[in-house]
Amino acid sequence: MRRFTALCVSLSLAGPLAADPVGEAVTRAVDRHATPAIETFAAAAEGLAEVAAQDCRAEAVKPAYHSAFDAWIPVQQLHLGPIEKDGRILAMSFWPDKKGLxxxxxxxxxxxxxxxxxxxxxxxxxxxxxxxxxxxxxxxYDDRFAGYGAEEYACRLVRAITGDMARMAGEIDAEWTGEDGFADTLKQAGEAAQVLYLTPTESLQALYTQLTAALEFDRDQRIARPLGSFERPRPERAEARRSARSRRNLVLSLEAARDLARSLAPAEIPAIEAGFEDAIGLARDLETQDFSDVEDPTQRLELEIVGQRIQTIQGAIANEIGAPLGISAGFNAGDGD
Structure with missing residues (x-):
């Protein structure tokens, strides 16, 4: 009896034997970050379609468009499962559109x-x-299209676009959150009804890659494309510039990446937190919403500095999340876009 009691005491002092930092990180990222983002987006997309069904003219639809776009940004970062299935991620967000299609x-x-x-x-x-x-x-927002009336073909087209978006968002939600859905595929690696990841580490690797790829997209697309070169800045290449969302999308993306990083982190992440606070603050303070001022050397430098801060965050993520959990970034479907 004394031996049993001593063993129990020693085990309690040693901490929980079943601690699983990898599995816990996956569960947090899925339950606290990904699933709520997908549910929020599905509701926003449905709301957008309902607004367009009632009044498809541009001024009526714009507020719901912005709400849905805000909700899309965290989902867009997750090139996984039902979000990618059937080309949904490109159908939802075809950018960069390098050829003006x-x-x-x-x-x-x-x-x-x-x-x-x-x-x-x-x-x-x-x-x-x-x-x-x-x-x-x-x-x-484009003058060549936006002046349509309620009875015109363009109005029907807007209803078709928004209805299609609501359909895809609903399918993503159902396939992610439903019984034996993709959330379970990630959390129950090797044991899920739909086995894609054989171990929790593979699930974690997939989520970690989404985090690093999201930051690369912010730096290499949302920032670098409108910057162009010093001799030839390209403000017309800024994301969602017509609706003045270029800065807004960048800030929302950084905030979503920070939330995912917090979910994945096995412990305190002071360098990551400081890096995000700095980058998000600088991004919010950028002069224009559509990056139309990148020809101005001062404004250009401010946007470049945000890109540099993102690189700092990437290094901190490798040190404070990747190294402790024994993972590194892998291939992502958005690489090289």
């Missing part, structure tokens, strides 16, 4: 008054250039 394809579909807009099943297979947030932005 959205504008040209929208102009053609409007000019032809293509009846595809009246059949949701057919529209689900339409070009990604006429679907998702950037097609909708063009319809709502």
């Amino acid at each position: 959205t504008q040209r394809t929208l102009a053609a579909i409007v000019a032809d008054e293509d009846p595809v807009v009246d059949d949701p099943a057919e529209f689900a297979h339409a070009s990604i250039a006429v679907r998702g947030f950037f097609a909708l932005e063009m319809m709502l």
Whole structure:
């Protein structure tokens, strides 16, 4: 009896034997970050479609467009499972559009008054250039499209776009949160009904890669594309510039990445927290919402500094999350976009 009691005491002093920092990190990231973001986006996309169904004119739809776009940013960072399935992530957010396909394809579909807009099943297979947030932005904010009336073809097109977005968001939500859904695939690695990850470490690796890739996208696309070169800045390449969301998307993306980092972290992350606080503060203080001022050397430097701070965060993540958990960034579907 004394031997048993001594063993119990020694075990209690040694701490919980079942502690699983890798599995716990996956569960936190899924339950506290990814799943709530997906549920929020599904509700916002449904709200957007409902608004357009009632009044599809541009001024009526714009507030719901912004709410849905805000909710999309954390989901966009997760190139995983149902978010990528059937090309949803590109259909929802076709950017960068390096060849200007959205504008040209929208102009053609409007000019032809293509009846595809009246059949949701057919529209689900339409070009990604006429679907998702950037097609909708063009319809709502570009002078070549935005002046449409309630009875015009363009109004039906807006309803088709928003309905298609709500459909995809609902499917993502159902396939992520449902029984034996992708959330379980991540959390129950090797034992889930749909086995994709054989070990908790593989699940964690996938989520960690999404974090590092999100920061790379912020630096290499949201910042570097409008910066161009010093001799040739390219403000027209800024993301969602027509709706003045370039700065807003960058800030929201950094905030979402910070939330994911906090969920994954096995302990305190002072360097990561300091890096995000600095980068987010600098991004919020940028002069213009659409990065149209990058030709000004001072404003250009401020945006460049945000990019430098993101690099600092990436190093801190490797030290404070990657190293303690024994993982590093792997291949991501968005790499090289």
